[in-house]
Amino acid sequence: MAEFSLSDLETIIGERAHSGDPDSWTAKLFARGMDKAAQKLGEEAVETVIAAVGGDRQALVSESADLIYHWLVVLGVAGVPLADVLTELERRTGRSGIAEKASRQDRG
Numbered sequence: 001m002a003e004f005s006l007s008d009l010e011t012i013i014g015e016r017a018h019s020g021d022p023d024s025w026t027a028k029l030f031a032r033g034m035d036k037a038a039q040k041l042g043e044e045a046v047e048t049v050i051a052a053v054g055g056d057r058q059a060l061v062s063e064s065a066d067l068i069y070h071w072l073v074v075l076g077v078a079g080v081p082l083a084d085v086l087t088e089l090e091r092r093t094g095r096s097g098i099a100e101k102a103s104r105q106d107r108g
């Protein structure tokens with residue numbers, strides 16, 4: 001399970017976004033647009049902060065997962081690929097080729 005990556009989740013979100021599946025939370029968020037997606041991201045951020053400050057380790061893991069999922073949905077609704085964020089993070093390290101290497105490892 002440790003091999004599961006943010007890139008995998010981005011792919012799943014992309015597949016579900018316009019699936020038309022009435023049971024898909026992802027499809028619902030994409031249909032309702034940025035206001036709803038961003039609102040959910042904000043709520044999950046607050047819940048993550050509460051878990052962290054409260055020292056609730058299990059809640060912190062769970063809320064972090066909710067937060068990251070909703071962050072990727074917001075990126076998807078905005079049309080911003082995860083790779084753009086990774087490239088920006090890599091730029092800040094002052095090194096090059098790290099994101100590319102991670103992507104190669106991701107693909108096996």
Ligand SMILES: N=c1c2ncn([C@@H]3O[C@H](COP(=O)(O)OP(=O)(O)OP(=O)(O)O)[C@@H](O)[C@H]3O)c2ncn1[C@@H]1O[C@H](COP(=O)(O)O)[C@@H](O)[C@H]1O
Pocket residue numbers: 012013016023024025026027065066069
């Ligand atoms: N990781 C997640 C994930 N994390 C959280 N959530 C959903 O986010 C929602 C947020 O819960 P809340 O209680 O805050 O929201 P709510 O109160 O039900 O909604 P509102 O009242 O705010 O409208 C819940 O419905 C959760 O199921 C997620 N939904 C989907 N995924 C991933 O996306 C994939 C595709 O999901 P579907 O699009 O639902 O098929 C799944 O297989 C997962 O991998």
